[in-house]
Amino acid sequence: xxxxxxxxxxxxxxxxxxxxxxxxxxxxxxxxxxxxxxxxxxxxxxxxxxxxxxxxxxxxxxxxxxxxxxxxxxxxxxxxxxxxxxxxxxxxxxxxxxxxxxxxxxxxxxxxxxxxxxxxxxxxxxxxxxxxxxxxxxxxxxxxxxxxxxxxxxxxxxxxxxxxxxxxxxxxxxxxxxxxxxxxxxxxxxxxxxxxxxxxxxxxxxxxxxxxxxxxxxxxxxxxxxxxxxxxxxxxxxxxxxxxxxxxxxxxxxxxxxxxxxxxxxxxxxxxxxxxxxxxxxxxxxxxxxxxxxxxxxxxxxxxxxxxxxxxxxxxxxxxxxxxxxxxxxxxxxxxxxxxxxxxxxxxxxxxxx
Amino acid sequence: xxxxxxxxxxxxxxxxxxxxxxxxxxxxxxxxxxxxxxxxxxxxxxxxxxxxxxxxxxxxxxxxxxxxxxxxxxxxxxxxxxxxxxxxxxxxxxxxxxxxxxxxxxxxxxxxxxxxxxxxxxxxxxxxxxxxxxxxxxxxxxxxxxxxxxxxxxxxxxxxxxxxxxxxxxxxxxxxxxxxxxxxxxxxxxxxxxxxxxxxxxxxxxxxxxxxxxxxxxxxxxxxxxxxxxxxxxxxxxxxxxxxxxxxxx
Ligand SMILES: Cc1ncc(C[n+]2csc(CCOP(=O)(O)OP(=O)(O)O)c2C)c(N)n1
Ligand code: SF4
Numbered sequence: 001x002x003x004x005x006x007x008x009x010x011x012x013x014x015x016x017x018x019x020x021x022x023x024x025x026x027x028x029x030x031x032x033x034x035x036x037x038x039x040x041x042x043x044x045x046x047x048x049x050x051x052x053x054x055x056x057x058x059x060x061x062x063x064x065x066x067x068x069x070x071x072x073x074x075x076x077x078x079x080x081x082x083x084x085x086x087x088x089x090x091x092x093x094x095x096x097x098x099x100x101x102x103x104x105x106x107x108x109x110x111x112x113x114x115x116x117x118x119x120x121x122x123x124x125x126x127x128x129x130x131x132x133x134x135x136x137x138x139x140x141x142x143x144x145x146x147x148x149x150x151x152x153x154x155x156x157x158x159x160x161x162x163x164x165x166x167x168x169x170x171x172x173x174x175x176x177x178x179x180x181x182x183x184x185x186x187x188x189x190x191x192x193x194x195x196x197x198x199x200x201x202x203x204x205x206x207x208x209x210x211x212x213x214x215x216x217x218x219x220x221x222x223x224x225x226x227x228x229x230x231x232x233x234x235x236x237x238x239x240x241x242x243x244x245x246x247x248x249x250x251x252x253x254x255x256x257x258x259x260x261x262x263x264x265x266x267x268x269x270x271x272x273x274x275x276x277x278x279x280x281x282x283x284x285x286x287x288x289x290x291x292x293x294x295x296x297x298x299x300x301x302x303x304x305x306x307x308x309x310x311x312x313x314x315x316x317x318x319x320x321x322x323x324x325x326x327x328x329x330x331x332x333x334x335x336x337x338x339x340x341x342x343x344x345x346x347x348x349x350x351x352x353x354x
Numbered sequence: 355x356x357x358x359x360x361x362x363x364x365x366x367x368x369x370x371x372x373x374x375x376x377x378x379x380x381x382x383x384x385x386x387x388x389x390x391x392x393x394x395x396x397x398x399x400x401x402x403x404x405x406x407x408x409x410x411x412x413x414x415x416x417x418x419x420x421x422x423x424x425x426x427x428x429x430x431x432x433x434x435x436x437x438x439x440x441x442x443x444x445x446x447x448x449x450x451x452x453x454x455x456x457x458x459x460x461x462x463x464x465x466x467x468x469x470x471x472x473x474x475x476x477x478x479x480x481x482x483x484x485x486x487x488x489x490x491x492x493x494x495x496x497x498x499x500x501x502x503x504x505x506x507x508x509x510x511x512x513x514x515x516x517x518x519x520x521x522x523x524x525x526x527x528x529x530x531x532x533x534x535x536x537x538x539x540x541x542x543x544x545x546x547x548x549x550x551x552x553x554x555x556x557x558x559x560x561x562x563x564x565x566x567x568x569x570x571x572x573x574x575x576x577x578x579x580x581x582x583x584x585x586x587x588x589x590x591x592x593x594x595x596x597x598x599x600x601x602x603x604x
């Protein structure tokens with residue numbers, strides 16, 4: 001299959017279908033509605049099922065039911081709708097069910113607007129729903145990367161029995177780029193012998209629940225979950241670096257903002273400024289290694305975000321006082337321009353030095 | 355002399371002792387559902403969805419695969435299960451707070467879509483588990499923890515009649531309201547539950563049985579008075595009978 005020109009939201013949908021996702025429960029919200037519509041058209045072709053739920057709450061709970069039968073299942077939404085999914089996501093974590101949940105982030109709080117934003121960073125990386133938990137969050141920066149990460153999201157979900165969040169800003173959902181779908185190699189995944197499909201005579205009945213009335217038992221269960229989160233932290237960190245080897249200053253950005261930041265870096269490099277980029281791809285687990293490797297040699301970091309400053313807190317934790325951490329952000333759906341980021345680089349680095 | 359077994363525990367329930375209060379009819383209703391699943395020989399093909407409320411632990415009691423849903427969301431969870439496994443039996447077991455309050459949207463839309471699931475709806479006119487607060491089904495004048503002066507229509511509105519409401523939807527196949535307050539009614543309740551599962555078996559659409567049930571603990575009545583209270587107060591407010599049967603009413 002050669003390259004095809006597609007919209008980001010549709011790329012996620014097609015990549016999910018190719019990753020073996022046959023069930024989708026969703027509810028429309030801009031700027032992710034094309035994903036829902038694509039699934040409505042596409043899933044019947046592969047013998048799957050698309051269902052428009054009556055709300056985001058119902059959709060995530062349908063996902064919960066379907067995930068419990070062991071199939072690959074997905075839902076998607078954008079910020080206000082994603083907030084409504086938090087109840088179900090907490091239950092998916094508590095019951096250890098695999099599913100992929102897409103959040104194409106728009107401006108908030110409240111109804112906000114339909115412009116691209118990254119202001120759900122805290123919500124996706126710090127739990128979001130009630131209880132002590134973390135969920136793997138993958139943040140692609142290009143449509144080609146969506147193809148790869150969507151398939152990985154399903155694998156991670158199955159490997160650890162966890163919901164996985166695929167997060168993009170509205171721009172990623174709405175932009176068009178040529179993409180190529182490559183036949184993935186099937187990765188080896190654990191058998192779903194926990195699924196509730198009716199016992200059909202094959203062994204004892206199975207129960208899916210997150211209820212544990214005894215405090216000590218729930219603590220034991222939480223300890224097991226925390227061990228799982230530690231394994232995910234160990235194995236599922238993803239990031240890319242750009243020109244960090246000789247950098248004096250390192251920019252930190254994810255998603256489409258990372259691409260704009262890269263252009264600003266190129267411009268700064270032309271002026272002789274040694275600037276590089278760390279691009280977290282997994283927002284949780286947050287990549288600490290590239291910071292540990294650079295924090296004693298660089299002069300500082302600049303986190304660039306479409307938020308009032310959320311990821312910058314994780315950057316500060318990773319840097320742990322070893323270097324200065326600066327921030328540049330736009331909110332409300334305003335996308336920072338290359339020029340603005342370049343000007344920020346000039347301010348922080350003190351401009352051109354020879 | 356050979357012995358004949360005339361009564362035994364149904365295989366539709368596990369051996370776990372239930373936690374229900376003495377005199378609570380949740381236990382009776384569990385038994386009816388268990389017996390129907392056993393008699394229809396569908397236990398191994400059934401996935402039950404437990405809800406939130408006093409029956410939150412019903413997954414410990416029904417002898418089939420079970421999944422536990424968030425408060426009110428059981429019909430959505432059941433939808434997810436049934437859509438993946440259309441040839442299995444899927445049922446929810448929900449109280450009135452669960453189904454008629456926080457989960458009213460999920461049950462209406464599951465019914466409207468004609469989801470081929472069976473809802474066992476236990477109406478005790480109160481929130482049992484959280485300590486006797488008002489439910490959407492609390493009767494006018496009924497005292498609860500949150501209607502200490504009695505439910506006042508002008509303040510709290512009027513009770514929701516779920517059977518009557520859902521029967522208006524085209525997706526529903528079988529809707530009946532029964533009561534668990536005496537033996538003849540319990541037998542009727544079992545027949546209704548069986549019909550609801552048969553509607554599911556025949557792929558006719560959404561089926562629900564509402565069962566008027568007791569909560570002696572939160573009503574502040576003894577078990578016998580509670581049964582009387584169902585008969586004298588609940589049945590007049592919630593008339594028993596078949597509200598929908600697309601194969602032809604009784
Ligand atoms: C989201 C959420 N809100 C509130 C509760 C607390 N809660 C637990 S059970 C219940 C009421 C259940 O009443 P009902 O469904 O009538 O069942 P019963 O206990 O009477 O059998 C409530 C409000 C909860 N578990 N989750
Ligand atoms: S509180 Fe009420 S509904 Fe709950 S088990 Fe006790 S009697 Fe039954």
